[in-house]
Amino acid sequence: MELIWKGFVEAVRLIVTGDPDVLQITWLSLQISGGATLLSLFGGIPAGMALALARFRGRGLCVALVNTGMGLPPVVVGLFVSIFLWRSGPLGFLELLYTPTAIVIAQFVIAAPIVTGLTMAAMQQLNPKLRLQLLALGASRGQLLWLLMREARLPLLAAVMAGFGGVISEVGASMMVGGNIRGQTRVLTTATVLETGKGNFDLAIALGVILLVLAFAVNYLLTWIQQRGRTR
Amino acid sequence: MSAPILEGQGLGVLYAGQTVLDVPHIQVQAGEILALIGPNGAGKSTLLRALGLLEKPTSGVVRFRGNPVAWTGRDLLAIRRRFASVFQDALLCDTTVQANVTLGLKLRGRSSGEAALQVLPWLTRLGIAHLAGREARTLSGGEAQRTSLARAFAIRPDVLLLDEPFGALDPPTRDELLTVLQSLLRQEGTTTVFVTHDRDEALRLGDRIAVMLDGRIHQVGRPSEVFGRPVSEEVARFVGVETILPARVTGEHSGLLTVEVNGTKIEALGDVSVGESVLVCLRPEDLVIRRRDEPATPDSARNHLAGRVQEATPLGAQVRVRIASNPPVVSLVTKQSFHELGLESGSSVIVSFKASAVHLIRR
Numbered sequence: 001m002e003l004i005w006k007g008f009v010e011a012v013r014l015i016v017t018g019d020p021d022v023l024q025i026t027w028l029s030l031q032i033s034g035g036a037t038l039l040s041l042f043g044g045i046p047a048g049m050a051l052a053l054a055r056f057r058g059r060g061l062c063v064a065l066v067n068t069g070m071g072l073p074p075v076v077v078g079l080f081v082s083i084f085l086w087r088s089g090p091l092g093f094l095e096l097l098y099t100p101t102a103i104v105i106a107q108f109v110i111a112a113p114i115v116t117g118l119t120m121a122a123m124q125q126l127n128p129k130l131r132l133q134l135l136a137l138g139a140s141r142g143q144l145l146w147l148l149m150r151e152a153r154l155p156l157l158a159a160v161m162a163g164f165g166g167v168i169s170e171v172g173a174s175m176m177v178g179g180n181i182r183g184q185t186r187v188l189t190t191a192t193v194l195e196t197g198k199g200n201f202d203l204a205i206a207l208g209v210i211l212l213v214l215a216f217a218v219n220y221l222l223t224w225i226q227q228r229g230r231t232r
Numbered sequence: 233m234s235a236p237i238l239e240g241q242g243l244g245v246l247y248a249g250q251t252v253l254d255v256p257h258i259q260v261q262a263g264e265i266l267a268l269i270g271p272n273g274a275g276k277s278t279l280l281r282a283l284g285l286l287e288k289p290t291s292g293v294v295r296f297r298g299n300p301v302a303w304t305g306r307d308l309l310a311i312r313r314r315f316a317s318v319f320q321d322a323l324l325c326d327t328t329v330q331a332n333v334t335l336g337l338k339l340r341g342r343s344s345g346e347a348a349l350q351v352l353p354w355l356t357r358l359g360i361a362h363l364a365g366r367e368a369r370t371l372s373g374g375e376a377q378r379t380s381l382a383r384a385f386a387i388r389p390d391v392l393l394l395d396e397p398f399g400a401l402d403p404p405t406r407d408e409l410l411t412v413l414q415s416l417l418r419q420e421g422t423t424t425v426f427v428t429h430d431r432d433e434a435l436r437l438g439d440r441i442a443v444m445l446d447g448r449i450h451q452v453g454r455p456s457e458v459f460g461r462p463v464s465e466e467v468a469r470f471v472g473v474e475t476i477l478p479a480r481v482t483g484e485h486s487g488l489l490t491v492e493v494n495g496t497k498i499e500a501l502g503d504v505s506v507g508e509s510v511l512v513c514l515r516p517e518d519l520v521i522r523r524r525d526e527p528a529t530p531d532s533a534r535n536h537l538a539g540r541v542q543e544a545t546p547l548g549a550q551v552r553v554r555i556a557s558n559p560p561v562v563s564l565v566t567k568q569s570f571h572e573l574g575l576e577s578g579s580s581v582i583v584s585f586k587a588s589a590v591h592l593i594r595r
Contacts, residue, residue, distance in 0.1 A: 129323055132286055136317035137336045138387070140309055151326055 010202030011209055029187040032100055033168040036107030040115045040163050048119025069113025078176030081106040098179035106177045107167035114166050118159030122152040154225045165218040237262040237423050243292035245278050253278045253447045265424040267438030275447035276427040277395050284393040285312045315391045316384035320399040322376035324368035329379050332368050336387040354382040374405035392424045443467045461591055468513045474562035475514035481506050493559045499534040500590035509595040516564035518589035524580035533584035541579040
């Protein structure tokens, strides 16, 4: 018990005094996961809208694939991204393995299906007659899509946060493609694993607390959005 | 009559190989209100979506001001922007009333300031000016539908398309909004196609009424024509004829026809010849009831049937009385006269109606 308490006190000191290692790791994590989430929005939102609104051959299969992708195990993603980026792999010439870019790629692969799937769900929960009404009001194709996105803005925001929540807390892929190199590819999750292994519980707890606070903040916002939607 | 503003020709719609719309021809004159009535699933909304350029029909042509509409690209959008629609659900966007009402104008590229200025009179005329800042999701059904109507009128459309706009409202709200809409349409002279399954709404608003059944238009005409002289048994039933009886024309004397229904002779007017088989149609409100033991007041009714009250169903201000006579008939009397006559099940009565109240459909 004393171990936990001492570790916790030390963790608070590290955070409050702004330990450079802790700050650097936190900032890098935010950059990598934020970047990966942002990229996944550019792919996932259009894809999710297309799956929700368009009718085309093979749509059912795509939906099933996206839904499966939402639960993709990060280690499997890490494995395949590693193979692709390996020096002798198909993308080895890019020399990206063990760089922050490699982590962004892996996290993008994890977040994109989450954003796509939740975007699809967000669009499908809109009243289908709304499309007809907006067209009848004189909306062009582009205006229609924009208005539908605006209508679904809260669940879309939820999709963004779920994507971010999925990658900020992921450890397997980051470890495998980033290599947990100090000062370069060490992020909150991989650092926590390492420090725990070394018995540096105070640092591990500090990193854990920061991760928890981030996860809590994301989930708190998500919950708020969902509850707001329900009391309408 | 001037050239039609909107016209459909050979409109057909198939869903999964099933014909849901088959309308060889329909036209809407500038400034008129055309009511499409019919039971649920008759294809009214499908026809409205085709005419409103919202759903391309499987076959056929829609003409706007005489020009056939191409179903693609900029041209379609440009013509669609001459129309406005209001549906059964208000289908408002999740924003303020003000932003909803200005939406149509903004989609047409007007600036916020200009749009706000243009919608102001509509907010007032629809009685929602005080709600302008309210979030649409907090509105009552009636307020939401007023917003939807304001949004449509604000565009100043050439053609207004209404698809059961009051279908989801409670009767007092519906009545109130119907009055508002009626006066707006009269003042604006907006060409309107109005879909409803409610006969009273069609009668109140329609300059012409088209009766749709099973995807087809069975009859188009002025309300008095459609309600007074339905062309078929199906139309007659839908427009509220409650007594429909097979009969044969047995005689004619100076324009007055005699038809025989189940052995009873009835005098009627009509454009049929002796010997023809017909259906006798009687609207319930055209039948007058008196007690058998009371003396007849002199009137011009040429037909009198004796019978007994079989069943009386209260319908708000009126009572529907089913009378076991030969032939059996259904009459509609006001609640007041029902009680004054002291009618009850089994009462002996005489039912009278004029020869001109009898509508004959050739079989």
